Amino acid sequence: MSRRAVVIGAGLAGMLAAAVLSRAGADEVVVLDRDELPEGPEHRKGLPQGRHAHLLMAGGMDAMEELLPGVRPRKRLLAAGAHEIPLNSGMLALTSEGWLRRWRREGPVMVTCSRALVDWVVRSAVREQTAVEIRKAAVVGLAGSASRVRGVRIAAPGGDTDLEADLVVDASGRGTRIVSWLDGLGLSGVQERAVDSGLVNASRVYRVPDGAERFPLTIVQADPYASRPARSAMVMPIEGGRWLVSCGGSRGGEPPADPEGFLAYTLALPDPIVGRLISGAQPLTDVHLSRSTSNVRRYLERMPRWPEGLVVLGDALTTFNPAYGHGMSVAAFGARVLDRELARGGMGAPGLARRVVRGAAHAADPAWSMAVGQDVLYPGVRGGAPGAGDRVVTAYTRRMTRAATGSYAAASAIWDVTSLRTPPGRMFRPDALLAAAVGSPLPPSTEPPLTPGEREVLRGLDRTGV
The missing domain is CATH 3.50.50.60 (FAD/NAD(P)-binding domain)
Incomplete structure (x- = not known):
């Protein structure tokens, strides 16, 4: 039949x-x-x-490989120009608690492309x-x-x-x-x-400048604990020698659609690194907004x-x-x-x-x-408010994030969970609990963890005078 x-x-x-x-x-x-x-x-x-x-996280990529046997979607994506980004070494990330350090150890890898x-x-x-x-x-x-x-x-x-x-x-x-x-x-x-935080996305594509081809994926994350609207930005390498630059702002902190306002938005974030990078890059598209x-x-x-x-x-x-x-x-x-x-x-x-x-x-x-x-923590969110249990989890997550700025054990637990490679219970394993209790053994970094070569690239691109 x-x-x-x-x-x-x-x-x-x-x-x-x-x-x-x-x-x-x-x-x-x-x-x-x-x-x-x-x-x-x-x-x-x-x-x-x-x-x-x-972002195609490690857990999702593994599932796709399993669902398409013989196709090898990871290999096809990379052959078409996608990038593999190791979360522990290939990313600059400013969290609500400071910059995450970069570690030369194996860890989850995400794939970036359009x-x-x-x-x-x-x-x-x-x-x-x-x-x-x-x-x-x-x-x-x-x-x-x-x-x-x-x-x-x-x-x-x-x-x-x-x-x-x-x-x-x-x-x-x-x-x-x-x-x-x-x-x-x-x-x-x-x-x-x-649950609607009112987030607006604004994105623009740039040509990767000569010499910046290996610059890390760069993200300034929103701060859900500051009692103000979310504001974030990311520079992500995609196929075709391009950067996809996306800004996100929740209700009251939305990014604008005009090019000058877009650049100003990135420069006004807690660290202006995204704006400094794109100020010297050639835009290839207009700014596109989305409210969905x-x-x-x-x-x-x-x-x-x-x-x-x-x-x-x-x-x-x-x-x-x-x-x-x-x-x-x-x-x-x-x-x-x-x-x-x-x-x-x-x-x-x-x-x-x-x-x-x-x-x-x-x-x-x-x-x-x-x-x-996270979304229920932003002002003006519709559809939810943090309860007592949420506040306990939030406090622990914040402590873990603070520890991750200088603790590989804490950072590894966060990467495993956010990459959807392991369930959230990973954050409560003995090594993660100990890392959260001890905190970061290193002082917080006020500057992004750039190599000397990356600092030179950033200086060469910066047209802002910031």
Whole structure:
């Protein structure tokens, strides 16, 4: 008997899910997307955050390697110009507690490139390795009943049409209409939570100046403990000999869209290093703004009834403030849950859809806790306030961050957790607890930990006189 799977959304979550379904034995896998997909690594309308900085953390990269066996997505990304950044030595990071030192030891590595390149590499690999079909179409609803979804409803000029499917995966991203679609099936009462700090992202691409090709990824982080709006900036190397420079500001501290204001914003941060770097670099684009940044969680796993044949993954399930760089990794974790459940019982296994939704929600928990736990601390946040438990965790996290400015044990614990390579419990292992209790054995650094050569590069680029 022929089995068809339909995936809504051709972004990262959707294409990874399509690869999993094809490998699991679906006779036909159809991916539906509203956009006309580009033939290369180019921005598209359906990814509102696509022009801003994206970090592919070690945990997410490992999951992608597992989901695309034989493809080697890491190797493909690097061959296309992406960069590997060791968190312990290849990054300059000013935290709320001071500059993190750089350590010449092994540790987690993240991959940096444009979001368009990630999507294009994965989409190309899936097309090469599978018989997945991608169609331009707008899904307007689900076909079926409260007990089983049997396909999707597609908008058409002569009237909506149904495309039958044995399994439907909603990976349509931030703009998902899953709540109203479920309501149309008679499944109402979805619990939702939105935590919105009002973050605005502003990004601009620059050509990397001659001699600065090996300059570290540089980030001035927001300070959630200062009782003022978040303000941050990052210089991130991407493919094509370019820097992607992203600024982020929460409600009351938003970055501007004009070039002069953009530069002034970076120079007004607690350290002006980002502004000093880009003041001597050639801009390649205008400044692009985005306000689609709130954390949104749909607690679908709590529904008393869940239909067979419907899975929800990626941003359609849980959406994160992009400042924390976890969205792509969590999308890969959800697809990995689908992969493992399909391996256990196949597409027709009773309860498959519910198990996948629950597993994907569980996989999103650590990233959700990290994002919301920080966002609720900023003034003017909507949708939450820190409780007693949050304050205890915040106090410990701050102490750990302070220790990490001069303690490798503390820094290593933070890198392991933020890279999504290990669960948050890593922060409470004996070595981490001891590091937090002892604190930094070195005095805080008031200057970024640059090598002599990097200092020379910075001086040569600086046109600000700061």
